[in-house]
Amino acid sequence: MLPLLGLLAACGDSDTEASGEGSSEGEMSVEVVAKGFQHDFWRAVKQGAEEAAEENNVELNFVGPKDESAIAEQVEMMKNAVNKNPDAIALAALDTSALLGPIGQAVDKDIPIIGFDSGVPDAPEGAIDANASTDNYAAGELAAENMYPAIEDKVAEADGDVRIGVVAQEVNSLSITERTVGFIDKMVELAEGELGEGTVSVTGHEKLKNDVSEDDAKLIIETRVPAELTDSAGQTEAQTLLNKDDLIAIYGSNEFASKAIINADSALSGGKIGPDKVIAVGFDSGALQLDAIRSERFYGSITQDPVSIGYNAVDLAVKAANGEEVSDVDTGAKWYNAENVDSDEITDLVYE
Numbered sequence: 001m002l003p004l005l006g007l008l009a010a011c012g013d014s015d016t017e018a019s020g021e022g023s024s025e026g027e028m029s030v031e032v033v034a035k036g037f038q039h040d041f042w043r044a045v046k047q048g049a050e051e052a053a054e055e056n057n058v059e060l061n062f063v064g065p066k067d068e069s070a071i072a073e074q075v076e077m078m079k080n081a082v083n084k085n086p087d088a089i090a091l092a093a094l095d096t097s098a099l100l101g102p103i104g105q106a107v108d109k110d111i112p113i114i115g116f117d118s119g120v121p122d123a124p125e126g127a128i129d130a131n132a133s134t135d136n137y138a139a140g141e142l143a144a145e146n147m148y149p150a151i152e153d154k155v156a157e158a159d160g161d162v163r164i165g166v167v168a169q170e171v172n173s174l175s176i177t178e179r180t181v182g183f184i185d186k187m188v189e190l191a192e193g194e195l196g197e198g199t200v201s202v203t204g205h206e207k208l209k210n211d212v213s214e215d216d217a218k219l220i221i222e223t224r225v226p227a228e229l230t231d232s233a234g235q236t237e238a239q240t241l242l243n244k245d246d247l248i249a250i251y252g253s254n255e256f257a258s259k260a261i262i263n264a265d266s267a268l269s270g271g272k273i274g275p276d277k278v279i280a281v282g283f284d285s286g287a288l289q290l291d292a293i294r295s296e297r298f299y300g301s302i303t304q305d306p307v308s309i310g311y312n313a314v315d316l317a318v319k320a321a322n323g324e325e326v327s328d329v330d331t332g333a334k335w336y337n338a339e340n341v342d343s344d345e346i347t348d349l350v351y352e
Helices: 039-053 069-082 096-110 138-154 174-195 230-244 257-265 287-294 306-323
Strands: 026-033 058-065 088-091 113-116 129-132 162-167 200-204 219-224 247-252 279-284 300-304 335-338
Touching: 026 257, 026 306, 039 058, 039 306, 058 069, 058 306, 069 088, 069 096, 069 257, 088 096, 088 306, 096 113, 113 306, 129 247, 129 306, 138 162, 138 247, 138 279, 138 335, 162 174, 162 230, 162 257, 174 200, 174 219, 200 230, 219 230, 230 247, 230 257, 247 257, 247 335, 257 279, 257 287, 279 287
Parallel strands: 026 058, 026 088, 088 113, 113 129, 162 219, 162 247, 200 219, 247 279, 279 300
Antiparallel strands: 300 335
């Protein structure tokens, strides 16, 4: 994804310090603290948040750190949000443990907190009123279920000479980890249904391995995670997988990872992904990924509804601030490919 505009503030000045009663003009104020602006995904989330703010006549401030590794920067943003005494806060936590201080301050001030995207996992009981998020584990499973028919014959014939690659941006973010693990678990289930129990070895990153050795496996699922969040580091990990002769499929669990696969493939003579080659499946969208879908270099991808995530986060925040009872909203995920990428159902969910 393309680097975005740094720290964005939306819809007016949120520096007014109220005591949980909205802005000085009587307008309700909501602070939104996102995970970053490294990906176009967050631009789409911001769009949805602004739509809900406009509908509800809410003064909105939408901020996020430079990227999804900048935990200390997000902590300072959350502290600033709490100090402004808004009517509510929407938070997509990079690291809940690092945010416990300002989360506790918000609770002490009776400021409702709504989680969004991956929410605020392991937050203190009662600190988060509700979440607006994708069921990322189920979305990862959906990616595996749609990939499997394209590789089923090769899996059925596997005898230790077949590999599926997974590129994950990181293993700390709950949303990315869940869609990575969801994909792996479902692929293991599908493959072992064909090959027998204990025949699939999950290798690569220490946090994702299983206890089946490669020597005993008929199929290997290898996960690669870059050491740093740079395009070149992601591309290196993807290229490591694409250079393996036994690779039959590859999955990228977010836009960063999908982009890494596409760029790594472009750097290889003739390319390795595409019809009758290595089957590539991604997650999220972005211009590069949509082009790969339309040209069928990518077999398909999973899209969330980032506009819905932003919209529902602010809508829930307004309801919580008004004292209404709120509950979690599943913002959904869908499979798209060359056949439906330009359909009305999908065009509203993807971003370029």
